[in-house]
Amino acid sequence: MKKAASPKLLAVSYNKIAYVCPSIGFAYFPVSTPIFTTFFLLTTRRLLPACHSLLPIYLCPMTDEHFMQLALKEAQRAFDEGEVPVGAIITINEKIIARGYNQVEKLNDCTAHAEIIALTSAFNFLGNKYLPDATVYITVEPCLMCTGALYWSKVARIVWGAADEKNGHKHITDPHFPFHPKTIIENGLLKDQCGQLMKDFFKEKR
Numbered sequence: 001m002k003k004a005a006s007p008k009l010l011a012v013s014y015n016k017i018a019y020v021c022p023s024i025g026f027a028y029f030p031v032s033t034p035i036f037t038t039f040f041l042l043t044t045r046r047l048l049p050a051c052h053s054l055l056p057i058y059l060c061p062m063t064d065e066h067f068m069q070l071a072l073k074e075a076q077r078a079f080d081e082g083e084v085p086v087g088a089i090i091t092i093n094e095k096i097i098a099r100g101y102n103q104v105e106k107l108n109d110c111t112a113h114a115e116i117i118a119l120t121s122a123f124n125f126l127g128n129k130y131l132p133d134a135t136v137y138i139t140v141e142p143c144l145m146c147t148g149a150l151y152w153s154k155v156a157r158i159v160w161g162a163a164d165e166k167n168g169h170k171h172i173t174d175p176h177f178p179f180h181p182k183t184i185i186e187n188g189l190l191k192d193q194c195g196q197l198m199k200d201f202f203k204e205k206r
């Protein structure tokens with residue numbers, strides 16, 4: 001399983017200590033390094049009443065698969081609303097900053113694709129017209145319009161699931177690569193699940 005690109009967060013796997021108190025319940029506080037965590041737990045546990053405890057919490061870095069699963073949830077929302085089931089998630093440093101699903105029918109707008117909705121949401125959230133640190137997860141290969149929007153957004157990385165031979169950009173642009181030269185492109189992640197949702201949708205429509 002491939003880990004999401006975030007060198008800063010991948011370098012460590014510690015995160016917090018939970019302080020469990022019978023009257024207040026849980027309290028969390030961040031820790032700096034695994035060595036400090038061990039030292040802190042060994043020295044502090046003895047000072048606490050027996051009914052209190054400290055637990056180290058090790059958080060694993062989020063994976064691409066995790067975010068694609070969330071993009072699939074967005075696609076399922078589109079499916080449930082009778083829209084072509086495409087979903088998108090945008091992250092920076094493994095934190096979700098925007099999400100979107102296809103809303104062409106609902107908004108009566110043929111440009112309301114999942115990627116466009118997620119990108120607009122990300123620009124608004126950051127107050128920035130470019131997303132040079134962002135990874136965009138899309139369940140299906142982006143169309144030519146969304147590829148253009150992703151180009152102008154200057155995103156760091158794009159990961160998509162299933163290929164879209166009918167409406168994807170590749171049948172128009174192949175063999176040329178229409179993305180920003182600095183953008184890393186990966187595809188095929190959870191492609192069976194992403195593609196199956198599309199197949200189920202169009203099977204129901206027929």
Ligand SMILES: [Zn+2]
Pocket residue numbers: 113115142143144145146147
């Ligand atoms: Zn599109």
